[in-house]
Amino acid sequence: MSKGVTPRSKDYAKWYTDVVQKAELADYSPVKGCMVIRPYGYALWEQIRDFLDRRFKETGHVNAYFPMLIPESFLKKEAEHVEGFAPELAVVTHGGGKELEEPLVIRPTSETIIWSMYKKWINSYRDLPLLINQWANVVRWEMRTRLFLRTTEFLWQEGHTAHATGEEAEEEAHRMIDVYRQLCEETLALPVHVGRKTENEKFAGAVNTYTIEAMMGDMRALQAGTSHYLGQNFAKAFDVKFQSEDNVMEYVYASSWGVSTRLVGAVIMAHGDDQGLILPPRIAPYQIVIVPIYKNPEDKEKVMELVNSLEKAFKDQGIRYHTDDRETVSPGFKFNDWEMKGVPLRVEIGPKDADKNGLMRVRRDTGEKTFLAIDAFIHSCKETLEDIQQSIYNNRLAFREENTTDVATYDELKEVIEKGGFARTFWAGDSDMENRIQEETKATIRCILFEKTKESGPCVMTGKPSTEQVIFSKSY
Amino acid sequence: MSKGVTPRSKDYAKWYTDVVQKAELADYSPVKGCMVIRPYGYALWEQIRDFLDRRFKETGHVNAYFPMLIPESFLKKEAEHVEGFAPELAVVTHGGGKELEEPLVIRPTSETIIWSMYKKWINSYRDLPLLINQWANVVRWEMRTRLFLRTTEFLWQEGHTAHATGEEAEEEAHRMIDVYRQLCEETLALPVHVGRKTENEKFAGAVNTYTIEAMMGDMRALQAGTSHYLGQNFAKAFDVKFQSEDNVMEYVYASSWGVSTRLVGAVIMAHGDDQGLILPPRIAPYQIVIVPIYKNPEDKEKVMELVNSLEKAFKDQGIRYHTDDRETVSPGFKFNDWEMKGVPLRVEIGPKDADKNGLMRVRRDTGEKTFLAIDAFIHSCKETLEDIQQSIYNNRLAFREENTTDVATYDELKEVIEKGGFARTFWAGDSDMENRIQEETKATIRCILFEKTKESGPCVMTGKPSTEQVIFSKSY
Numbered sequence: 001m002s003k004g005v006t007p008r009s010k011d012y013a014k015w016y017t018d019v020v021q022k023a024e025l026a027d028y029s030p031v032k033g034c035m036v037i038r039p040y041g042y043a044l045w046e047q048i049r050d051f052l053d054r055r056f057k058e059t060g061h062v063n064a065y066f067p068m069l070i071p072e073s074f075l076k077k078e079a080e081h082v083e084g085f086a087p088e089l090a091v092v093t094h095g096g097g098k099e100l101e102e103p104l105v106i107r108p109t110s111e112t113i114i115w116s117m118y119k120k121w122i123n124s125y126r127d128l129p130l131l132i133n134q135w136a137n138v139v140r141w142e143m144r145t146r147l148f149l150r151t152t153e154f155l156w157q158e159g160h161t162a163h164a165t166g167e168e169a170e171e172e173a174h175r176m177i178d179v180y181r182q183l184c185e186e187t188l189a190l191p192v193h194v195g196r197k198t199e200n201e202k203f204a205g206a207v208n209t210y211t212i213e214a215m216m217g218d219m220r221a222l223q224a225g226t227s228h229y230l231g232q233n234f235a236k237a238f239d240v241k242f243q244s245e246d247n248v249m250e251y252v253y254a255s256s257w258g259v260s261t262r263l264v265g266a267v268i269m270a271h272g273d274d275q276g277l278i279l280p281p282r283i284a285p286y287q288i289v290i291v292p293i294y295k296n297p298e299d300k301e302k303v304m305e306l307v308n309s310l311e312k313a314f315k316d317q318g319i320r321y322h323t324d325d326r327e328t329v330s331p332g333f334k335f336n337d338w339e340m341k342g343v344p345l346r347v348e349i350g351p352k353d354a355d356k357n358g359l360m361r362v363r364r365d366t367g368e369k370t371f372l373a374i375d376a377f378i379h380s381c382k383e384t385l386e387d388i389q390q391s392i393y394n395n396r397l398a399f400r401e402e403n404t405t406d407v408a409t410y411d412e413l414k415e416v417i418e419k420g421g422f423a424r425t426f427w428a429g430d431s432d433m434e435n436r437i438q439e440e441t442k443a444t445i446r447c448i449l450f451e452k453t454k455e456s457g458p459c460v461m462t463g464k465p466s467t468e469q470v471i472f473s474k475s476y
Numbered sequence: 477m478s479k480g481v482t483p484r485s486k487d488y489a490k491w492y493t494d495v496v497q498k499a500e501l502a503d504y505s506p507v508k509g510c511m512v513i514r515p516y517g518y519a520l521w522e523q524i525r526d527f528l529d530r531r532f533k534e535t536g537h538v539n540a541y542f543p544m545l546i547p548e549s550f551l552k553k554e555a556e557h558v559e560g561f562a563p564e565l566a567v568v569t570h571g572g573g574k575e576l577e578e579p580l581v582i583r584p585t586s587e588t589i590i591w592s593m594y595k596k597w598i599n600s601y602r603d604l605p606l607l608i609n610q611w612a613n614v615v616r617w618e619m620r621t622r623l624f625l626r627t628t629e630f631l632w633q634e635g636h637t638a639h640a641t642g643e644e645a646e647e648e649a650h651r652m653i654d655v656y657r658q659l660c661e662e663t664l665a666l667p668v669h670v671g672r673k674t675e676n677e678k679f680a681g682a683v684n685t686y687t688i689e690a691m692m693g694d695m696r697a698l699q700a701g702t703s704h705y706l707g708q709n710f711a712k713a714f715d716v717k718f719q720s721e722d723n724v725m726e727y728v729y730a731s732s733w734g735v736s737t738r739l740v741g742a743v744i745m746a747h748g749d750d751q752g753l754i755l756p757p758r759i760a761p762y763q764i765v766i767v768p769i770y771k772n773p774e775d776k777e778k779v780m781e782l783v784n785s786l787e788k789a790f791k792d793q794g795i796r797y798h799t800d801d802r803e804t805v806s807p808g809f810k811f812n813d814w815e816m817k818g819v820p821l822r823v824e825i826g827p828k829d830a831d832k833n834g835l836m837r838v839r840r841d842t843g844e845k846t847f848l849a850i851d852a853f854i855h856s857c858k859e860t861l862e863d864i865q866q867s868i869y870n871n872r873l874a875f876r877e878e879n880t881t882d883v884a885t886y887d888e889l890k891e892v893i894e895k896g897g898f899a900r901t902f903w904a905g906d907s908d909m910e911n912r913i914q915e916e917t918k919a920t921i922r923c924i925l926f927e928k929t930k931e932s933g934p935c936v937m938t939g940k941p942s943t944e945q946v947i948f949s950k951s952y
Binding site for chain 1: 503505506507510511512513514515518519521522538539540541542543544545546547550562563564565566567568569570571572573579580582589592593596597602608612613615617618619628629631804
């Protein structure tokens with residue numbers, strides 16, 4: 001388990017898979033394309049889920065649960081939607097020993113089943129807004145899968161809201177992409193670009209798709225979350241109208257938004273190194289691991305006395321900790337093991353440390369080792385964890401800025417993409433041009449930036465003046 | 477929404493469905509047999525989930541997630557298991573536009589997929605015990621469905637543990653049925669009988685099944701949770717062996733245990749009355765609802781001042797509350813609405829109450845109305861909620877005892893079952909006899925009681941002396 005991983009410089013994809021498996025985050029399952037999320041990986045997802053669930057409720061949302069099986073005909077009601085999802089569907093044709101009259105698809109996303117219910121629930125402006133979220137599994141048949149990043153089944157949340165006006169629904173879509181930004185930046189220590197997708201890249205059925213894009217350790221982009229303004233598309237497909245305050249019947253406006261277990265993959269890829277995971281303290285299942293070191297019962301007693309007082313202090317401070325008291329493996333094995341698992345702080349206490357009423361503190365992010373008196377450690381450990389959190393974030397931000405280049409010509413753009421990194425530029429091109437660039441460079445427009453570095457500039461391809469600054473990059 | 481429900485005495489089944497829909501707990505979906513869990517119903521499930529998740533973690537368990545799709549061949553590896561589940565399977569035959577080489581079934585329960593993984597993870601006694609739980613959806617094709625109680629798809633948790641000895645796995649199965657008992661008795665205010673299932677009634681693939689059985693408002697039994705000792709059945713089916721401390725290769729011992737969204741149905745049926753739901757405070761999404769009453773801005777100001785101080789007090793005390801400040805419906809409408817939704821305490825504040833610095837407190841369980849000074853209310857409300865919790869439990873316990881009869885002959889048994897209620901008796905019969913009784917009376921042995929009223933007695937059918945005291949009842 002604690003043996004090394006393939007170095008990133010040698011084979012980044014192999015490094016990723018090694019870390020996922022050796023840190024016991026996930027495992028391959030006997031079903032092609034599906035993964036098993038192991039307890040340590042699931043604990044990361046629980047942290048993400050708890051943060052979001054709290055923020056969703058604070059912003060007025062409630063949870064509900066809709067059926068996983070959807071009549072095939074429902075998908076077809078929204079033309080773009082079915083076109084986008086048809087190739088990825090898993091289809092149930094038999095149930096209870098009989099062939100079904102109409103095949104059912106396993107939800108690839110729930111707009112259709114949810115809007116078929118909203119038709120029953122929404123009659124008047126008094127029923128709006130409807131702000132519902134769902135935690136669920138979805139299935140999208142994928143040909144090339146990767147643990148966490150792209151699997152046939154994955155876990156996610158999907159918000160589906162209904163509003164009386166388009167402005168309100170747009171506002172909601174913006175509010176939620178900002179909640180995702182907060183999750184990434186404040187909890188996952190992951191700086192993101194927030195922006196809008198181009199027509200080519202938007203969600204099947206959306207008017208506008210907003211996205212957060214992060215840079216991974218290999219300088220590729222990863223789409224970490226999306227939020228869609230759906231206009232009246234699904235309301236029209238499912239005939240959902242409401243009586244307005246002025247007694248007019250009108251179609252309802254919608255938003256939807258989601259993030260998935262892919263975020264666990266983002267954390268691994270953004271922060272990890274050749275020793276394994278590096279977890280930001282706010283998401284780490286264990287923020288501190290204690291490794292007691294002793295060889296005889298006398299030393300053990302001495303060491304464990306200190307360990308107990310540490311545990312008490314951690315409990316009082318609400319710190320998530322773990323004491324590795326396994327007697328079947330060596331301290332060195334434990335050090336490697338918890339480095340692989342990315343625990344932010346390791347505390348080593350041997351008999352000599354105990355004699356001095358102190359301990360060795362080891363930071364996972366910098367490797368820094370410091371001997372500290374136990375009281376000094378207890379008083380500073382929360383602050384140290386915050387410092388690690390901030391420092392991991394700063395590190396990623398610096399890395400992204402170092403690997404972002406402003407480009408003015410297509411040649412420059414190609415050069416940046418080939419070398420690896422984000423190419424930032426202005427854009428006034430069309431869909432075909434975007435497709436051509438993708439064919440030639442494998443890069444796509446990740447987003448039209450909300451926060452621009454300049455107000456306007458000439459389009460990298462057409463030279464036309466444009467106010468839309470974009471990021472081009474290869475992506476996951 | 478707040479219109480009345482069918483009285484229980486007139487049509488219990490209709491009453492149940494009315495309450496579920498009018499209290500907005502769940503709704504029928506366009507997919508046969510599947511339900512939509514609406515936000516208010518889902519909030520009940522969240523309370524149940526949070527209680528259990530905490531208890532699972534306190535008892536050393538961790539969460540994980542396994543694929544929902546299982547190769548059809550896996551189900552066939554445990555002979556009894558496939559026989560039990562084959563008629564209920566939903567089968568995916570197509571994925572990504574192609575017919576699959578091997579059909580996949582949607583999990584009806586996850587023993588097979590989980591034990592196929594345990595084979596990879598378990599090698600030595602050092603890997604044991606493995607104490608994993610999963611929160612998931614499952615699908616069992618049901619012909620006759622009822623909201624919450626029996627639906628094709630439902631939400632549940634399933635624990636799957638692996639142990640080095642049979643004693644340890646048995647102990648685990650007992651520990652977890654006791655956690656379920658605590659959930660029912662302490663949180664849901666639902667007294668339960670704890671016991672073992674007969675051979676006829678046990679889980680397909682188990683050596684022993686333990687169960688908790690509750691009495692519903694119509695005197696039928698409802699199985700509220702089960703825990704299974706699986707022996708080495710699944711370890712043998714999936715060839716999962718471990719090296720013992722004595723260097724011997726041995727098959728692993730297993731337990732599994734689960735409760736589902738059916739528990740929400742149990743809460744409705746056990747406590748509800750002809751005005752709707754009655755929720756025990758510990759599970760109620762809102763423990764207190766505040767209904768401010770006013771007609772003019774002056775009164776509103778006066779009333780809302782009191783409301784604000786109440787809200788502050790509730791927040792400080794960690795009480796879940798809701799202020800119904802809708803201006804589009806009347807106070808009477810609100811009273812009915814929150815009675816339907818079973819909120820334990822309602823607080824009414826009108827201008828006259830405000831003048832006296834007081835409020836009207838209304839208990840949902842007893843209907844009792846009391847005028848109280850605001851300070852007196854604030855100081856007593858937690859205690860009142862506890863009193864309601866206990867009183868609902870006592871009420872259900874008394875109801876069950878009133879409707880439980882000790883029977884000594886088959887005629888007596890038949891009489892009790894026909895009248896409605898639990899028939900308690902000793903049992904030394906066989907499977908065939910049990911089947912015959914079921915055919916003739918529709919009653920089954922719900923459980924062989926852990927807590928007996930007497931050490932032994934003659935079997936109700938054979939007259940043979942027996943130490944196994946059982947409950948016969950019709951059930952959901």
